[in-house]
Amino acid sequence: MATTLQPAVDPYGDADEGEPLTISEAAEAAGMSVHTLRYYERAGLMPRVTRNGSGHRRYTRRDVDWLILVNKLRKTGMPIRRIREYAAMVRAGEGNEAERLELLERHRAEILARVAELQANLEAVDYKINLYRERLASR
Amino acid sequence: MATTLQPAVDPYGDADEGEPLTISEAAEAAGMSVHTLRYYERAGLMPRVTRNGSGHRRYTRRDVDWLILVNKLRKTGMPIRRIREYAAMVRAGEGNEAERLELLERHRAEILARVAELQANLEAVDYKINLYRERLASR
């Protein structure tokens, strides 16, 4: 008997994966904790996660790729809530690419704004640094 | 009207401070809420805040400048905890400029690292964006 429940539709777009990973292997591969993986799933951030016969999660390579992307979205400040929306679009399958694109383009603009803000405020820090350097130099 | 907010510019000289501001005026000038100003004071982020005879806070131009700096440090991700350390140094007075400089230089490095991280992860977002654009174009 097959050990995994295969979905009728592959939410990622393609098929066939290779050996699935356990949660700890997937956590290792994605660079996060098993706690976080379970949390992300509960939070609706995974388009799908299949289980084996005894209820254990099995992560495909695509699942891990998705986790790595989620990680990057998080590191660029995308809130869980919006990643959930994105995951829902991916789960819904093909046909909503325009929406997905719009979400990512908005996020791109936010990243650029964030970089600009950091660089602007960096100037104030640099100004202060120079002030202290001068004060120290004139002793 | 001698009581307007005049930038009589006193960037750390011993010049006149001018009329002190109430908490709501200072909040307005610094671009934050009065709640936040009180919170920052309680959290130890203010080197000093004087009170008038009846216990109301009076903010000098220097206090507001400090708040603006704190705001920039926050926006560049410096935790409250570390700003508290910095405020303690300022409160302690002259003689610890080397420590203050070190704190700011560490923060500077963290900002640069953050910018680099954002830019690196931005590439993944751009990659995805291009993917969706191509998918949409070939329809």
Next chain:
DNA sequence: TCTTGACTTAGAGCGCGCTCCAACTTCTAC
């Protein structure tokens, strides 16, 4: 058979940075 360890769940806990509330006092304008 027993132990070990990896997995499961629901739910609690936590650190951060505010943000607000209740109850009270003080200031300002009329």
Next chain:
DNA sequence: GTAGAAGTTGGAGCGCGCTCTAAGTCAAGA
């Protein structure tokens, strides 16, 4: 003098994103 705006305090509450705990299931190896 009085209304009401604005100030004060201690402490509660909140949204976020994890992070961990407890109690249980299950399979493999000594």
